[in-house]
Amino acid sequence: MPKFYDKVDVLKKPGWLKIRLHRTPEYAEVQQIVDKHALHTICSSGRCPNQAECWSRRTATFMILGDICTRGCRFCATKTGHPLAPDAEEPRRVAESVALMKLRYVVVTSVTRDDLPDGGAATLGPTVRAIRTQNPDAVIELLIPDLDAQPAPLDVVVASKPDIIGHNIENRRAADPRGTLQSQVPYEPGDPALSERAGRRNEKRTDGRTWRER
Numbered sequence: 001m002p003k004f005y006d007k008v009d010v011l012k013k014p015g016w017l018k019i020r021l022h023r024t025p026e027y028a029e030v031q032q033i034v035d036k037h038a039l040h041t042i043c044s045s046g047r048c049p050n051q052a053e054c055w056s057r058r059t060a061t062f063m064i065l066g067d068i069c070t071r072g073c074r075f076c077a078t079k080t081g082h083p084l085a086p087d088a089e090e091p092r093r094v095a096e097s098v099a100l101m102k103l104r105y106v107v108v109t110s111v112t113r114d115d116l117p118d119g120g121a122a123t124l125g126p127t128v129r130a131i132r133t134q135n136p137d138a139v140i141e142l143l144i145p146d147l148d149a150q151p152a153p154l155d156v157v158v159a160s161k162p163d164i165i166g167h168n169i170e171n172r173r174a175a176d177p178r179g180t181l182q183s184q185v186p187y188e189p190g191d192p193a194l195s196e197r198a199g200r201r202n203e204k205r206t207d208g209r210t211w212r213e214r
Contacts, residue, residue, distance in 0.1 A: 023052070023056075024056040026055070026056050026057065026058050027052060027055045027056045029058070030055040030058055030059075030060055030101060031055065033097050033100050033101060034060065034097065037093040037094075037096060037097050038093065039062060039090075039093060039094060039097060040062070040063045040064070040066065040067040041060045041061055041062055041063055042061045042062075042063045042078070042109050043055065043060050043061055045063055045067045045077070045078045045079070046076060046077050046078055047077040058101050058102070058103075059101070059103065059105075060101070061107045061108070061109055061143075062094050062097070062106075062107070062108045062109070063078075063108075063109050063110060063111065064090055064091075064094065064108060064109075064110045064120075064123055064124070064127055065083070065086055065090075065110045065111050065113050065120045065123055065124075066083045066084055066086075066087075066111055066113075067079060067111065068080070068081045068082065068083040068084070068111060069081075069083070069111035069112050070082075070083065070111070070112050070113060070114040070115055071112045071114070078111060082115070083111065083113060083115060086113075086116070086120065086122070086123045087123075090123060090127065091123065091126040091127040091129070091130035091131075092130055094108065094127055094130065094131060095127075095130035095131045095133065095134040095135065096134065098131050098134065098135050098138060099134050099135055103135070103138060104137070104138055104139065105138065105139045105141070106131055106135070106138050106139065106140045106141065107141045107143065108124075108127060108128070108131070108140070108141070108142050108143070108162075109142075109143035109144075110123075110124060110143075110144065110145060111145070112145040112146070113145070114148065118147070118150070118152070118153040118156065119145060119146075119147035119148055119150065119153050120145070120147075120153075121147060121152075121153035121154070121156040121157050122156070124142065124144060124156075124157050124160070125156050125157055125159065125160035126160070127160075128140055128142060128157075128160035128161070128162045129160050132161075139163045139164070140162040140163050140164070141162065141163065141164040141165075141166060142157065142162040142164065142165050142166065143166040143167070144157055144165060144166070144167050145167075146167065
């Protein structure tokens with residue numbers, strides 16, 4: 001074992017592994033848009049180390065239904081507690097921000113809202129429609145909570161027809177025996193109940209385009 005004053009060869013980390021701060025005009029503009037429209041992002045709430053890089057490329061992941069989650073997942077930095085009531089104007093503000101940022105690919109997620117009977121579906125759906133109205137050419141990816149395994153709220157979300165619906169419930173119990181993810185959903189991966197409501201590939205949207213599931 002070398003002594004503390006001995007020179008030790010240290011393997012140099014590759015450049016792509018280093019996080020660089022990007023305090024660019026683009027970053028400042030995204031921050032201004034988010035602040036002006038009183039929005040939340042998982043980038044900030046989740047303390048993502050890549051926030052500076054993404055915002056400098058004029059992109060961000062919007063987080064709706066507030067910044068307080070009713071779950072306390074240990075892997076997530078988002079605050080846990082008693083959330084405020086949903087904001088009826090939030091879908092409009094998100095849509096306006098997407099237009100200002102000129103996003104061609106929009107990612108929207110949300111905190112889990114076990115305090116709401118529909119899990120927040122009444123805000124998720126209108127947000128997708130508002131974005132589509134103001135940004136008809138944008139691809140919309142919606143990352144939803146488990147909605148407490150209720151079929152009706154999931155139908156509301158699917159009816160808004162985001163291009164992609166993502167979720168965090170495809171974790172097998174064998175991979176999470178202690179229930180760290182705190183999912184309350186009894187679904188297993190590939191459950192027909194999910195695929196039936198997620199829609200079929202190449203289903204035509206009302207505007208003639210197609211939307212897909214992931």
